[in-house]
Amino acid sequence: MLVGSFALTIASFVAASAVSEYRARGIEEAAESITGNALPTIDCLSRARSELREISLLLERVTDDHGGARNSADDLSRLSRTREALTAERNRCLALPTYPGEQAIEDRASARAGEMNASIDEVLRQYEAGNRQASAQELDSKTQPAIDRLDAEMVDEIDLNAGQSTALGARIAQLRASSRRTGAVLNALSAVLAATAAFVMVRILRRFARLMETRVSDFELFAGRVAHDIRSPLASVGLALDLTKRNPELGLKKGVLDRATTTLQRVGQLVDGLLLFARAGKAPEEGTMANVGETLAGVVDDMRPSAEQNGITLELEPVEADLTASCSPGVFVSLISNLLGNAIKFMGTSDVRRVVVRARDLGRSVLVEVSDTGPGVPSSEKDRIFDPYVRAADAAIPGIGLGLATVRRLAEAHGGTVGVRENVDRGSVFWFELPKAGAPSRRTVGHDLALVR
Numbered sequence: 001m002l003v004g005s006f007a008l009t010i011a012s013f014v015a016a017s018a019v020s021e022y023r024a025r026g027i028e029e030a031a032e033s034i035t036g037n038a039l040p041t042i043d044c045l046s047r048a049r050s051e052l053r054e055i056s057l058l059l060e061r062v063t064d065d066h067g068g069a070r071n072s073a074d075d076l077s078r079l080s081r082t083r084e085a086l087t088a089e090r091n092r093c094l095a096l097p098t099y100p101g102e103q104a105i106e107d108r109a110s111a112r113a114g115e116m117n118a119s120i121d122e123v124l125r126q127y128e129a130g131n132r133q134a135s136a137q138e139l140d141s142k143t144q145p146a147i148d149r150l151d152a153e154m155v156d157e158i159d160l161n162a163g164q165s166t167a168l169g170a171r172i173a174q175l176r177a178s179s180r181r182t183g184a185v186l187n188a189l190s191a192v193l194a195a196t197a198a199f200v201m202v203r204i205l206r207r208f209a210r211l212m213e214t215r216v217s218d219f220e221l222f223a224g225r226v227a228h229d230i231r232s233p234l235a236s237v238g239l240a241l242d243l244t245k246r247n248p249e250l251g252l253k254k255g256v257l258d259r260a261t262t263t264l265q266r267v268g269q270l271v272d273g274l275l276l277f278a279r280a281g282k283a284p285e286e287g288t289m290a291n292v293g294e295t296l297a298g299v300v301d302d303m304r305p306s307a308e309q310n311g312i313t314l315e316l317e318p319v320e321a322d323l324t325a326s327c328s329p330g331v332f333v334s335l336i337s338n339l340l341g342n343a344i345k346f347m348g349t350s351d352v353r354r355v356v357v358r359a360r361d362l363g364r365s366v367l368v369e370v371s372d373t374g375p376g377v378p379s380s381e382k383d384r385i386f387d388p389y390v391r392a393a394d395a396a397i398p399g400i401g402l403g404l405a406t407v408r409r410l411a412e413a414h415g416g417t418v419g420v421r422e423n424v425d426r427g428s429v430f431w432f433e434l435p436k437a438g439a440p441s442r443r444t445v446g447h448d449l450a451l452v453r
Contacts, residue, residue: 015186023179030168030175037097038165044093045154045161051086052154055079056147059120062127063136076124083120093157099164102157109153116146289437290332292359292366293319299336300357307344307355314340317358324437325366327414332434335410336368338403339430343372350374352426365416365433373427377420386418407432 058079062072090113094106119142126135300316307314325332336357343355352373360367377385388405407430408418416434423429 019182019186020179023175023182026175027172030172034165034168037099038161038168041093041096041161042158042165044089044096045158048086048089048093049151049154051082051089052147052151054082055086055120056144058082059123059139059143063123063132063139083117099160102160105153105157105160109150109157112146112150112153116143116150119143119146285328288326288328289324290327290329292323292325292332292368293321295329295332296336296357296359296368299333299340303337303340303344310344310347310353312344312347312353312355314344315354315356317356319359320361323359323361323366326435326437327410331410331414335407335432336370338407339370339432342403342430343370343374347372347374350426361436362433363436365435367431367433369429369431371423371427371429373423373425376422376426376428382420385420404430 058075062075062079090109094110098106119138123135123138123143126132126138296316296319300314304314327335340355340357347353347355350373354373356371358369358371360369386404386408388402404418411418411432411434414434416432418430418432420428420430
């Protein structure tokens with residue numbers, strides 16, 4: 001949940017940035033279209049219309065011929081310059097980008113301009129030939145209508161660009177309003193997600209703190225019990241050595257040193273168990289594997305004398321020859337030895353005394369079970385039977401309670417699991433499951449976080 005909250009928070013920030021960038025780009029494009037196309041087109045067309053009106057007035061003055069020859073010459077010169085200015089303004093408009101439908105207007109305007117220029121040339125030709133009446137008639141009947149038609153086309157193009165400017169302005173306003181709304185929503189979402197992530201982090205930290213407190217408490221209890229189990233036999237050894245020192249013959253005669261040696265051996269076994277438990281959490285080496293059938297057969301053969309000495313029938317069900325587990329043979333031996341040793345040790349006074357070992361291929365993993373006909377595990381102990389230093393309340397057999405804890409630690413270190421259930425008839429079934437050789441382990445980085453959660 002914490003990772004998801006952080007991911008959503010980052011995603012909201014990225015989304016807000018992307019949306020803002022998209023809207024800003026839309027606003028920029030609209031503004032560039034207005035300032036780089038619509039407004040320049042309106043400006044040059046307005047100038048062209050002004051030049052067009054000037055041409056119309058000059059033609060009327062020339063054909064009217066009431067100002068004398070000198071004025072007519074000036075008007076003709078101005079008319080030539082104005083026609084050139086009109087052409088220049090129209091060329092400037094034609095060089096600009098067009099909006100949808102604008103090209104058709106420009107094509108019609110070019111045709112109207114061609115008709116107008118041809119008619120103007122005819123007016124001037126008749127005027128220079130001295131046919132003043134024909135010149136005025138051409139102006140009224142053809143030239144002026146051509147000028148009006150060209151002016152109408154330019155008005156249509158101005159209206160089209162003005163409409164585009166209005167639409168683009170509305171688009172800019174819409175994008176700005178939408179950006180503000182989207183930004184507000186994403187900011188609120190980011191705040192909520194950040195608060196959620198902080199809340200989840202606090203919960204995890206509190207759980208971790210409680211877990212650490214529990215671990216410390218368990219460690220203190222564990223250390224106290226270990227110290228007691230080591231100190232008590234060492235005290236007996238100290239007394240035996242002191243007695244032997246004061247009276248060597250009496251010590252040897254009563255077997256004091258023999259008992260002291262046995263006690264030290266038990267202390268050594270305790271230390272070995274602690275060392276094995278400490279090393280059980282070590283990460284496995286890549287590529288290690290153990291042949292399940294061969295390893296089980298070897299351990300069962302080694303423990304058969306102990307089972308027979310306690311009147312227990314020890315059986316191994318057939319195992320597939322090529323079944324392999326993803327762990328070293330030594331780890332597999334430790335796992336099965338601890339479970340078998342417990343089954344034999346805690347058989348108690350059961351009438352039916354039988355232990356069966358079986359292994360099954362589960363596809364991606366290997367399941368190994370040790371089934372016994374002993375007294376079973378009390379329901380109150382099942383949830384904590386695999387915890388370190390946990391033993392049955394009425395256990396009279398010596399031990400420190402690290403065997404099953406070592407089994408669980410070894411199995412989990414190799415991506416496996418452990419458990420216990422009731423046997424069908426009587427007793428218990430202790431089991432562990434490990435990945436098959438070559439199969440991916442279930443142990444991941446998230447595994448440790450899952451323990452905290």
